Every structure is written in structure tokens, then in C-alpha cells.
Amino acid sequence: METGFLANLLLVVDSGSMAEAARRIGVTPAAVAQQVQALERELGVPLLVRAGRTVIPTEAGHRVVEKARALVRDAAELKAVALTDEPSGELRIGTITTALLSLLPDALAGFAKAFPQAQVLIRAGTSMELYETLQRGDIDVAICLHPPFALPKAYDWHLLREEPIVVLAPKALADVDPHTLLQREPFIRYDRSLGGGKQADQYLRAAKIVPHELFELNSLMAIAMMVDRGLGVSLAPDIVSPLTAGLNIARLPLPAPAEHRRFGLLWHRASARARLIKGLMGCAEQVVMRDIKHAG
DSSP states (O other): OOOOHHHHHHHHHHHHHHHHHHHHHHHHHHHHHHHHHHHHHHHHHOOEEEEEEEEEHHHHHHHHHHHHHHHHHHHHHHHHHHSSOOOOOEEEEEEEEEHHHTTHHHHHHHHHHTTTEEEEEEEEEEHHHHHHHHHHOOOOOOEOOOOOOOOOEEEEEEEEEEOEEEEEEEGGEEEEHHHHHHHEEEEEETTTTSSSHHHHHHHHHHHOOOOOOEEEEEEEHHHHHHTTTSSSSSEOOOOTTTTTTOOEEEEEEEEEOOOOOOOOEEEETTTTTTHHEEEHHHHHHHHHHHHHHHHH
């Protein structure tokens, strides 16, 4: 199947006219019509139908056009890759919200400078949602928590950060024992359906602490802001974000051991975007090292 024929079919659909499509590419309307007919014969269905002075896709045509856009785009990218050594194309990134609001903006700033020809698409989700999306091939790389199971050999994982679980409390309560705070103060719980929330819940159970729960939510940034406003305390991963840097909160280490939250990059070993993924990883590592240096 000729991708050039598909590209011209898209031009007909977008312009609504074979004559206009022909004018734009410098051929006759008859030549465009022949290309469309060749596609129809190959696919075995009519793709276009007249509606007054314009042409519109048939129901089958709509389905073909939807897929054809991606095929034509990928073909153009393939040609660009063949003509240059500079990494280019589209990098589809899936990310957990805390990474999106912490290291990712700075990492992307470095990435944009290093790979000016690359386009980036970003979608947010939970770690399990992103893993499933990566399996389907809808994203190229996930910035997520390490899955709670052994990864298939087809995937690569690179750790970016290990975040300890800490008690978040107003600074005025920084000298109080962390377990006392969890037992006494109103408790803002991190969503137990998420990795860090599960780890916090496991710690509370192991320590036999039943907090006075105020509410439960899935945003670490919102939790930190609520602690800053004096609504209560929380037990959550110790994230590094410019959005929480100015808050009047204390991060209190736990008296008993607790599993750290681990997040990093996950991608398919055979990805066609491997160079861009490695570039993103390098930019993210620079941000992590900078944050460690500033914290020290």
C-alpha cells in the first residue's frame, strides 16, 4: 500500500475536495481520483462519498483515515530518521502525578535543549495504569513506581529516586514523637490504592496505630498543603518538589523501619525511541543529583 496515496486521501478529506487536494500537490484531479480508487480496490470498500459539492469519508473511510494519519506520520518520521543522525520524532511519556509536579519539568527543560527535533506527548496516570499503557504500546516510556512483581525480560527499569515514608506535620509539632502525632492528631491519609499509600498503611498496621482519619486523597501536593494549613498530619513518601519547598511543614523520620517508595523509568528494550528514552533518563538523573546536592 502506497503511503503517498494515503497522504493524498487525507488531503482530500481535510480539504473536502479532490480538486483542491490536486491543486495543493500539483497534479490533476483525475490522478488523485485514481489513487483513491486504487486504495478502495486494495481495501475492498468505498472510502469517499459525495455530499453536495464536497466529498466526505464513508463509515469505513473514517476508520481508515483514523489509522492512516498515524501511518503517514510514522512514514514521515522514518524518512527523517534515515536522513539524519540526530534523534527526532515523537516521545510519548506516561508519568505519575508526583513526578509530573517534581522532577519532570526540569528534566524536560534539559531534554528540549538536548533534543530540539523531538516532540513530547505527556499523559498522567497511576503506576499500574501506565504499565498497562506501556504494554499496549500507547506510550514509549513510563515514569512510575516499580511494579510489585518481577518485570518481564522485555522491559528495562532505571531507578531515579528512593523516597522514605515520613510523618508530615506542622513545624510547630516537629519536636513531638512521630507515633504520638499519628495517634493523637487528625490524620490525612494518602490513597491506599497507590503504592506509597499502601506502604504507609502497612506501617500503621505493623505499629498497631489506628489514626483519627480526617480524609483520604491521592495528591501528595494537596496533602502537604493541608498539613501546612494545620488540618492534621500525614504519613507519606518524602517527595522533592518546588511546590512544597516553601511550606511550613516538618518531615519526621519514622522510629521503625519502613519500605521506601521507589520510582524510575520503565520502557521496552526493543523500543524504536531508545535514544530519546536514554536522553530523558540522563536529564532526569541530572535533576535528581542536583536535588541531592541541594538537600545536603
